[in-house]
Amino acid sequence: MHNDTEKQYLLKAIDEFVGRLIVVSPDFEIIAANYKVKKLHGSSIIGRYCHEVFWGRPSPCDNCAVVEAQTKSKASLRPKPADIFQKHRIPCYYAYPIYDQNHIVSYVSVDFDLPINSGLEEKFQRTNAFLKNLILNAVDCVIAADRKGNILIYNDMASKVFGYSSDEALDSLNIRDIYPEGVAYEVMRKLRSDEYGGKGKLRQLQVDGVAKNGEAIPILLNATIIYEDGEEVATIGFFHDLRDEIEMKDKLDQTRLQLLQAEKMASLGKLAAGVAHQINNPLGGITLFTKLILEENELAENIEEDLNRILKDAERCRETVKELLEFTRQTRYLKQPCDINEAVSRTLFLVKDQVLFHNIEIKKELSPTLPKISADIQQLNHVFMNIILNAAQAMEGRGVLTLESGLTRDSERVFIRIMDTGAGIPDDKLPHIFDPFYTTKEEGEGTGLGLSLAYSIIKNHGGTVNAENNPDGGASFTIEIPLKTGEENERTEL
Numbered sequence: 001m002h003n004d005t006e007k008q009y010l011l012k013a014i015d016e017f018v019g020r021l022i023v024v025s026p027d028f029e030i031i032a033a034n035y036k037v038k039k040l041h042g043s044s045i046i047g048r049y050c051h052e053v054f055w056g057r058p059s060p061c062d063n064c065a066v067v068e069a070q071t072k073s074k075a076s077l078r079p080k081p082a083d084i085f086q087k088h089r090i091p092c093y094y095a096y097p098i099y100d101q102n103h104i105v106s107y108v109s110v111d112f113d114l115p116i117n118s119g120l121e122e123k124f125q126r127t128n129a130f131l132k133n134l135i136l137n138a139v140d141c142v143i144a145a146d147r148k149g150n151i152l153i154y155n156d157m158a159s160k161v162f163g164y165s166s167d168e169a170l171d172s173l174n175i176r177d178i179y180p181e182g183v184a185y186e187v188m189r190k191l192r193s194d195e196y197g198g199k200g201k202l203r204q205l206q207v208d209g210v211a212k213n214g215e216a217i218p219i220l221l222n223a224t225i226i227y228e229d230g231e232e233v234a235t236i237g238f239f240h241d242l243r244d245e246i247e248m249k250d251k252l253d254q255t256r257l258q259l260l261q262a263e264k265m266a267s268l269g270k271l272a273a274g275v276a277h278q279i280n281n282p283l284g285g286i287t288l289f290t291k292l293i294l295e296e297n298e299l300a301e302n303i304e305e306d307l308n309r310i311l312k313d314a315e316r317c318r319e320t321v322k323e324l325l326e327f328t329r330q331t332r333y334l335k336q337p338c339d340i341n342e343a344v345s346r347t348l349f350l351v352k353d354q355v356l357f358h359n360i361e362i363k364k365e366l367s368p369t370l371p372k373i374s375a376d377i378q379q380l381n382h383v384f385m386n387i388i389l390n391a392a393q394a395m396e397g398r399g400v401l402t403l404e405s406g407l408t409r410d411s412e413r414v415f416i417r418i419m420d421t422g423a424g425i426p427d428d429k430l431p432h433i434f435d436p437f438y439t440t441k442e443e444g445e446g447t448g449l450g451l452s453l454a455y456s457i458i459k460n461h462g463g464t465v466n467a468e469n470n471p472d473g474g475a476s477f478t479i480e481i482p483l484k485t486g487e488e489n490e491r492t493e494l
């Protein structure tokens with residue numbers, strides 16, 4: 001075949017080649033490009049730098065095959081393994097030098113990005129794509145970072161949980177930013193030690209993450225260091241958002257408490273109903289016969305007075321029994337407009353005549369103009385009862401019990417403060433008093449449930465309950481309940 005024709009065919013063959021083929025000078029200027037490249041980037045690329053044209057970079061790409069061909073003075077194949085760990089994909093896959101006599105004058109760079117049907121490469125690409133998909137769509141956050149903390153992988157779930165978009169994360173986020181200060185360092189220290197799941201591994205560490213909006217997110221972290229030729233190149237972390245689990249656990253705890261409450265109240269209720277029945281009958285007799293005697297004429301005045309007192313006291317007994325029944329009758333949770341002062345007074349009515357309260361002065365500083373709140377009055381009675389009993393117990397039956405109510409400054413909540421002059425709560429115990437089963441009382445005297453029940457009831461009303469020590473001794477419990485607490489007549493079966 002004629003030499004020229006052969007050259008023509010050769011040129012055509014290069015042009016028809018499915019991949020991108022360029023010839024670059026040793027300083028990366030494009031000297032020639034095949035049809036495919038020109039179609040994609042225009043003919044004006046000749047004379048420009050390849051890294052700038054293809055990747056918008058001012059300098060040669062990391063891992064460029066031409067660079068390797070240059071250093072080794074021989075052909076270099078840089079397929080794109082592990083490109084999921086590379087922020088910038090490898091632009092040049094295969095490069096080889098062109099010699100003029102003994103000098104290298106230029107390099108050919110061939111891009112195998114389009115599938116060439118050699119089985120291995122295709123399989124490799126498919127596996128790669130599969131892995132990428134797997135990571136991007138994983139149900140947990142997957143975040144990988146290089147040694148400096150620059151983000152290399154950041155999947156969809158990570159965007160959802162941490163709030164940074166994928167672009168934002170890859171461009172400007174540092175792995176340290178998703179932890180509270182110092183924690184990233186701590187995580188790396190644990191990863192490198194072999195005590196937390198083996199060297200380079202970290203299993204099931206519970207840490208706090210920090211979202212873009214500053215929210216702390218409880219996380220269960222599993223992480224691994226990725227080594228290449230024995231050197232650390234990146235870390236990859238699998239972050240499991242624990243918020244749903246924690247919320248569910250809280251709800252379960254609350255339900256358990258409510259059940260305990262219901263149980264406690266049910267047995268109290270049964271007892272009360274029995275006692276009420278036994279008391280009501282003789283009370284009926286007392287009232288009836290007193291009235292009969294009163295109807296007789298010519299009673300001495302002082303006797304009439306005494307009889308009226310008997311009637312009044314019998315009436316009081318009946319009231320007490322009725323209150324006791326009301327108090328313990330609790331089968332469901334029902335919010336209705338209610339007067340918080342009345343709830344406090346009703347509780348006091350039940351306790352004030354008990355021996356424990358005989359030497360306790362009760363001061364009521366209740367605001368007379370409180371608006372009604374939507375609440376379950378019986379549940380609130382339990383709360384006040386628990387706190388008032390605790391106060392009386394803390395004062396060992398002697399002191400001043402002050403009950404205050406009012407509106408908070410922003411007028412959005414009512415507050416009730418119950419203050420005693422007892423020994424107060426030691427600072428180290430203060431964080432625990434609302435925990436279920438926490439008690440400092442002797443066995444048989446306290447179950448440690450009173451305040452935890454109070455807490456869960458107030459939480460159900462969208463409110464808060466706080467304890468503190470008074471500057472001049474004794475403890476104060478302050479309950480705040482929002483005026484608007486959701487639907488009225490909202491029922492929750494216990």
Ligand SMILES: Nc1ncnc2c1ncn2[C@@H]1O[C@H](COP(=O)(O)OP(=O)(O)OP(=O)(O)O)[C@@H](O)[C@H]1O
Binds near residue numbers: 391423
């Ligand atoms: N007014 C108070 N002054 C000092 N300590 C208090 C006061 N109220 C509560 N405490 C402390 O908090 C603990 C927990 O109170 P809580 O009402 O939950 O349980 P309890 O009173 O010990 O038992 P229970 O109420 O189930 O009979 C108490 O044991 C006590 O140590």
Ligand SMILES: [Mg+2]
Binds near residue numbers: 386449450451
């Ligand atoms: Mg108690």
